[in-house]
Amino acid sequence: MRKLSILLAFLFVVTAVLSACGKETSTAPVAATPKSAASKDPVTVKLGIFKNVTHAAGYVALENGYFQKYFGENVKIDVTSFDNGSEFSTALATGSIDLGFVGPGPSTNQYVKSKNFKVISGSNNGGAVLAVGKESGINSVKDLVGKVVAIPTKGSTNEISLRLLLKQEGLKVSTDKTGVQIIARAPAETLVALRQKEVDATLIPEPWGTQIEEQGVGKVLVGWDKIPPNNGNYPLTILVASDKFLAEHRDLAKAAVKANSDAIQFIKTNEEKSYELINNQLKKLSGKGMDNKLIKAALAHLNLTTDVSRPVLEEMAKVSIDAGYIKDVKADQLDLSKFLDLSLLEEVKAGK
Numbered sequence: 001m002r003k004l005s006i007l008l009a010f011l012f013v014v015t016a017v018l019s020a021c022g023k024e025t026s027t028a029p030v031a032a033t034p035k036s037a038a039s040k041d042p043v044t045v046k047l048g049i050f051k052n053v054t055h056a057a058g059y060v061a062l063e064n065g066y067f068q069k070y071f072g073e074n075v076k077i078d079v080t081s082f083d084n085g086s087e088f089s090t091a092l093a094t095g096s097i098d099l100g101f102v103g104p105g106p107s108t109n110q111y112v113k114s115k116n117f118k119v120i121s122g123s124n125n126g127g128a129v130l131a132v133g134k135e136s137g138i139n140s141v142k143d144l145v146g147k148v149v150a151i152p153t154k155g156s157t158n159e160i161s162l163r164l165l166l167k168q169e170g171l172k173v174s175t176d177k178t179g180v181q182i183i184a185r186a187p188a189e190t191l192v193a194l195r196q197k198e199v200d201a202t203l204i205p206e207p208w209g210t211q212i213e214e215q216g217v218g219k220v221l222v223g224w225d226k227i228p229p230n231n232g233n234y235p236l237t238i239l240v241a242s243d244k245f246l247a248e249h250r251d252l253a254k255a256a257v258k259a260n261s262d263a264i265q266f267i268k269t270n271e272e273k274s275y276e277l278i279n280n281q282l283k284k285l286s287g288k289g290m291d292n293k294l295i296k297a298a299l300a301h302l303n304l305t306t307d308v309s310r311p312v313l314e315e316m317a318k319v320s321i322d323a324g325y326i327k328d329v330k331a332d333q334l335d336l337s338k339f340l341d342l343s344l345l346e347e348v349k350a351g352k
Helices: 004-024 053-063 065-071 087-091 106-112 159-167 189-197 208-214 243-248 252-269 271-286 290-298 310-323 343-349
Strands: 043-050 074-080 100-104 117-125 130-134 146-153 179-183 201-205 217-223 235-242
Touching: 004 189, 043 065, 043 087, 043 130, 043 201, 043 208, 043 343, 053 130, 053 252, 053 290, 053 310, 065 074, 065 100, 065 252, 065 271, 065 310, 074 087, 074 235, 074 271, 087 100, 087 189, 087 235, 100 106, 106 117, 106 159, 106 235, 106 310, 117 243, 117 252, 117 343, 130 159, 146 189, 159 179, 159 201, 159 310, 189 201, 189 208, 201 271, 208 290, 235 252, 243 310, 252 290, 271 290, 290 343
Parallel strands: 043 074, 043 100, 146 179, 146 201
Antiparallel strands: 100 235, 117 235, 130 201, 130 217
16 A cells, blocks of 8 residues: 555656646747738838829829738728928838828938938829919010019929029029029919919929919919929939838838839829829818819829939939038038839839
């Protein structure tokens, strides 16, 4: 009996030890698995865009579900609309948004200061016009001397184009009537200002130029394909992403490039169907739709493309340096090579 008791006690101890070992194994910490393109973790992508038809590709990509298609079902898209590029660029640099569509003027100005985001694709080249008031007496660019010209916001791509246009004609920017005075006015306010003769002209993105003519407020003096630089073939809308987003979600950044590319192709092959899609987004973002004939006129003045020219961006940036928007950098020292990361665009073009 004594031997049997000892044997049972031994078996009890062994069982307890094995049980304890089993528990220790099951609760041991497991090494974290790095996120990958196949991760099913919920993600929110914060996308920025303007309330402007020059961002048509972004509108169609949203309406046709291209972003959602390439992002995947586990991704939520949070869209924020902006009135100007300065606000957008600040939001991108400070992490309020992850990526989106903006003009190169304000984004370059911000990049030189923060250096924490990249251009990953083009979206639209050109689409701005120089319009003059009905009774302004302006019949040529040279007639702008002593006049007041509005641009959507200071440091904008439109202001860069205006300064280049004036320079081509040998005119100077000034705060008096010896040159051309430049002031900032939101596009909708510019129509009123032209009608009330508070401003004489404006360099403004479409469809506002067409709208100025439609409402009898004025006329387009310099068409979109004559606006510098490069006779209208300059980046007006680009797709940018923060360095943080690129580092953590490069697959999603590539998905955005695909969505933008698909939208451009859709608009080119289904222009009439695009009017309603663009209008739907305008209503969502601004609370106000637009007549299809204005959208049609605007699209006719856009060169939708994923291409981005670094030399043209650098030419535009030098204007911002001269105007004082980019500080602590001399024109001959400007280098935007790290501002562009077109590797994802190249992969998309190669079908990868």
